[in-house]
Amino acid sequence: xxxxxxxxxxxxxxxxxxxGLDDISKLPGCEEVNAELVEAVLGEAAKFAQxxxxxxxxxxxxxxxxxxxxxxxxxxGFKAAYQQFREAGWNGLGGMTEYGGQGLPHLVSxxxxxxxxxxNMAFCLCPMLTSGVLxxxxxxxxxxxxxxxxxxxxxxxxxxTMNLTEPQAGSDLAAVRTKAVPEGDxxxxxxxxxxxxxGEHDMADNIVHLVLARLxxxxxxxxxxxxxxxxxxxxxxxxxxxxxxxxxxxxxxxKLGIHASPTCVxxxxxxxxAVGYLVGEANRxxxxxxxxxxxxxxGVGLEGVAVAERAYQHALxxxxxxxxxxxxGQRSGDRVTIIHHPDVRRMLxxxxxxxxxxxxxxxxxxxxxDKAKHHPDAAEKRRHQAVIDLLIPVVKAWCTEQCVxxxxxxxxxxxxxxxxxxxxAAQYLRDARITTIYEGTxxxxxxxxxxxxxxxxxxxxxxxxxxxxxxxxxxSTGDLSAIGQALSRAIDALQEAxxxxxxxxxxxxxxxxxxxxxYLKLFGTVGGGWMMARAAQxxxxxxxxxxxxxxxxxTKVTTARFYCEHILPQAAGFRQTVVAGxxxxxxxxxxxx
Amino acid sequence: MKVLVTxxxxxxxxxxxxxxxxxxxxxxxxxKMTINPFCEIAVEQAVRMKEAGIVTEIVVVxxxxxxxxxxxxxxxxxGADRGILVETAEEVQPLxxxxxxxxIVEKEQPRLVIMGKQAIDDDSNQCGQMLAxxxxxxxxxxxxxxTVNGDSAxxxxxxxxxxxxxxxxxxxxxxxxxxxxxxxxxxxxNIMKAKKKPLENIKPDALGVDVKPRLKTLKVEEPAKRSAxxxxxxxxxxxxxxxxxxRVI
Numbered sequence: 001x002x003x004x005x006x007x008x009x010x011x012x013x014x015x016x017x018x019x020g021l022d023d024i025s026k027l028p029g030c031e032e033v034n035a036e037l038v039e040a041v042l043g044e045a046a047k048f049a050q051x052x053x054x055x056x057x058x059x060x061x062x063x064x065x066x067x068x069x070x071x072x073x074x075x076x077g078f079k080a081a082y083q084q085f086r087e088a089g090w091n092g093l094g095g096m097t098e099y100g101g102q103g104l105p106h107l108v109s110x111x112x113x114x115x116x117x118x119x120n121m122a123f124c125l126c127p128m129l130t131s132g133v134l135x136x137x138x139x140x141x142x143x144x145x146x147x148x149x150x151x152x153x154x155x156x157x158x159x160x161t162m163n164l165t166e167p168q169a170g171s172d173l174a175a176v177r178t179k180a181v182p183e184g185d186x187x188x189x190x191x192x193x194x195x196x197x198x199g200e201h202d203m204a205d206n207i208v209h210l211v212l213a214r215l216x217x218x219x220x221x222x223x224x225x226x227x228x229x230x231x232x233x234x235x236x237x238x239x240x241x242x243x244x245x246x247x248x249x250x251x252x253x254x255k256l257g258i259h260a261s262p263t264c265v266x267x268x269x270x271x272x273x274a275v276g277y278l279v280g281e282a283n284r285x286x287x288x289x290x291x292x293x294x295x296x297x298x299g300v301g302l303e304g305v306a307v308a309e310r311a312y313q314h315a316l317x318x319x320x321x322x323x324x325x326x327x328x329g330q331r332s333g334d335r336v337t338i339i340h341h342p343d344v345r346r347m348l349x350x351x352x353x354x355x356x357x358x359x360x361x362x363x364x365x366x367x368x369x370d371k372a373k374h375h376p377d378a379a380e381k382r383r384h385q386a387v388i389d390l391l392i393p394v395v396k397a398w399c400t401e402q403c404v405x406x407x408x409x410x411x412x413x414x415x416x417x418x419x420x421x422x423x424x425a426a427q428y429l430r431d432a433r434i435t436t437i438y439e440g441t442x443x444x445x446x447x448x449x450x451x452x453x454x455x456x457x458x459x460x461x462x463x464x465x466x467x468x469x470x471x472x473x474x475x476s477t478g479d480l481s482a483i484g485q486a487l488s489r490a491i492d493a494l495q496e497a498x499x500x501x502x503x504x505x506x507x508x509x510x511x512x513x514x515x516x517x518x519y520l521k522l523f524g525t526v527g528g529g530w531m532m533a534r535a536a537q538x539x540x541x542x543x544x545x546x547x548x549x550x551x552x553x554x555t556k557v558t559t560a561r562f563y564c565e566h567i568l569p570q571a572a573g574f575r576q577t578v579v580a581g582x583x584x585x586x587x588x589x590x591x592x593x
Numbered sequence: 594m595k596v597l598v599t600x601x602x603x604x605x606x607x608x609x610x611x612x613x614x615x616x617x618x619x620x621x622x623x624x625k626m627t628i629n630p631f632c633e634i635a636v637e638q639a640v641r642m643k644e645a646g647i648v649t650e651i652v653v654v655x656x657x658x659x660x661x662x663x664x665x666x667x668x669x670x671x672g673a674d675r676g677i678l679v680e681t682a683e684e685v686q687p688l689x690x691x692x693x694x695x696x697i698v699e700k701e702q703p704r705l706v707i708m709g710k711q712a713i714d715d716d717s718n719q720c721g722q723m724l725a726x727x728x729x730x731x732x733x734x735x736x737x738x739x740t741v742n743g744d745s746a747x748x749x750x751x752x753x754x755x756x757x758x759x760x761x762x763x764x765x766x767x768x769x770x771x772x773x774x775x776x777x778x779x780x781x782x783n784i785m786k787a788k789k790k791p792l793e794n795i796k797p798d799a800l801g802v803d804v805k806p807r808l809k810t811l812k813v814e815e816p817a818k819r820s821a822x823x824x825x826x827x828x829x830x831x832x833x834x835x836x837x838x839x840r841v842i
Binding site for chain 2: 005008009032036037039040041044047048051052084087088089090092093102547548549552
């Protein structure tokens with residue numbers, strides 16, 4: 001059984017060199033951030049992830065959270081670990097400084113989040129949901145609401161949840177039916193919410209639910225949904241948790257993975273209505289939810305990177321210890337560990353190279369999000385905002401789709417033992433499986449990409465990013481020219497497919513949506529290649545410096561080469577599907593299925 | 594009461610140590626480094642004593658290259674108040690360390706020096722003893738408990754036969770063993786605060802100490818690989834082998 005070791009060196013390489021920490025340090029509000037601080041923060045977070053969170057990962061999977069009499073009990077050790085997590089201040093990593101947070105940029109907080117997710121994704125979901133609530137509050141909460149809820153949510157004394165989904169309202173939130181009736185300074189909320197992650201549990205003193213509901217006079221559809229704060233315990237004047245609100249967990253789901261994270265059915269208003277407080281203006285709830293979407297979707301993309309990394313480490317250790325067969329071509333002599341077999345190597349390289357590409361694209365997005373948030377120049381800010389809006393669906397869907405494949409390859413490397421739960425490889429595959437679904441399925445992400453992000457703006461931002469990719473390809477010369485050529489061909493494919501989307505979107509949107517996922521995968525694959533080519537260039541320069549870690553940089557170059565030879569050629573296939581594959585998707589009548 | 598603690602920068606204990614190809618030492622370039630675990634225990638002890646109201650100020654010292662600043666920052670994130678880096682590119686051997694520390698003690702006038710019992714890289718286990726001798730102070734090494742009462746400290750040491758209890762006069766030098774405490778996880782707010790704590794950088798020359806090595810390393814090599822064991826047929830054969838081949842009985 002392997003233990004998680006945070007890949008600090010890889011992470012710091014991406015943070016410092018690829019995503020450009022120096023640029024982030026120059027942003028207003030980020031002046032304190034430098035390489036030394038980042039290393040210290042990541043180093044301590046790695047310790048915590050490895051020593052506190054990781055040992056609970058199996059326990060959480062086997063035991064799961066349990067519900068009895070509307071009370072959810074987390075798996076053994078989780079409550080104490082959460083207490084430690086909170087006391088160590090990790091909950092406030094990216095939080096607002098005026099309320100006790102550290103205000104660190106995404107480029108620092110996201111890599112830390114990767115470690116939490118690698119070591120224990122189910123645990124990590126609790127603080128992740130809290131940070132989602134905080135993000136919503138930051139933008140839309142009243143000063144009084146900020147004062148009342150944000151300090152406790154930042155410290156982690158209280159946790160947060162997002163209540164969007166209802167049985168009839170999943171991807172289509174326009175169908176939300178939960179009611180909110182005004183009563184004095186508050187509202188009475190009643191209805192049923194499902195799929196509420198960490199909706200009820202024993203780790204925090206109070207739980208702050210953000211709930212989408214309709215006012216009695218609200219218009220139909222998306223323009224009639226409002227956002228409410230519904231605390232489990234109504235805060236007293238002194239801020240302590242007071243009276244129990246009329247909200248309870250009536251059931252938790254039996255799931256394929258993330259067993260430790262209770263997925264709750266929440267019942268509001270069985271005893272007359274839960275007290276809720278309106279956030280911002282009435283009927284703008286869904287719009288508010290969209291403001292934190294980038295933040296949340298990037299978080300899930302990182303889960304993809306994280307679980308893939310963990311699955312890789314697990315498979316790598318097995319490959320280095322499992323003895324089976326002799327080396328190819330040897331009829332006698334010692335039997336060898338399976339890492340000596342070419343196909344096992346191929347699988348490991350497949351995992352490793354894609355994880356590195358995914359991490360780089362995710363951290364680049366984190367840095368872009370920081371620039372979109374903090375850049376002093378308005379035009380630059382807008383430019384970064386457009387880029388991040390484009391990249392978010394790619395990072396969310398591509399990193400998670402690849403993660404499922406990578407975790408599956410992890411099982412494959414274990415052979416029959418991978419199918420047996422005992423080895424632990426299967427948990428990563430089961431845990432990974434939710435990541436392509438929640439926070440907008442892969443299909444939803446792809447629709448967002450081809451619609452709002454490429455189609456409506458006629459590919460302007462996409463073509464600008466493609467131009468940046470071309471610069472990297474052009475700069476890959478000398479020893480890296482093969483990488484540059486492979487990247488160039490893949491960029492051609494992406495550009496042609498993008499042009500097809502732009503040309504077709506107006507006249508035949510159905511065709512575009514029919515090939516949206518292959519287009520998204522194409523974007524992810526080429527974006528990953530772009531990052532790998534840049535990594536190779538940087539490694540090439542760095543290895544020439546005196547005292548350089550030549551082995552590390554050579555590994556980067558070789559991994560980039562593998563990506564170009566084994567992953568990037570898929571771009572041509574995706575392109576073909578995009579430009580010529582829509583018809584057959586739509587051709588059958590419903591009866592013909 | 595002011596306390597001086599030491600923090601040596603060593604190869605991370607979870608890293609596989611490699612001997613340099615020229616046999617002059619072990620590879621430290623591009624290797625993950627960390628605070629010596631026994632020094633970490635020493636820092637933790639000082640911080641606990643400060644939290645208990647016994648200690649008023651914790652000064653942490655590290656000797657070595659500029660990167661030792663990171664080690665000092667770690668100690669400051671744990672709770673040390675300020676740091677002193679004695680910067681040198683030389684290989685600093687135990688006697689030189691003791692001399693540098695003596696100079697710092699004379700400058701800082703702490704009532705107690707808490708050190709790790711040894712560093713996990715060279716396992717010398719000499720600096721604390723040498724420092725006490727140079728200062729003419731009492732020493733208590735390998736301690737698993739310490740309580741300071743006014744001018745003396747009650748000490749528990751772990752020895753082969755069990756636990757040894759001692760009383761030493763302060764000022765004194767004590768060195769921490771594994772079971773003295775379990776170091777805390779550094780908190781994020783304290784990492785941020787540590788950045789702003791004062792860190793002084795001085796050179797051995799300024800302290801009037803010559804840190805040039807006096808011992809010469811002839812060669813460093815990996816221990817010989819263990820050869821495979823053998824299966825014995827019965828107890829007689831085992832006893833015979835232990836007697837005649839291993840010569841242990």
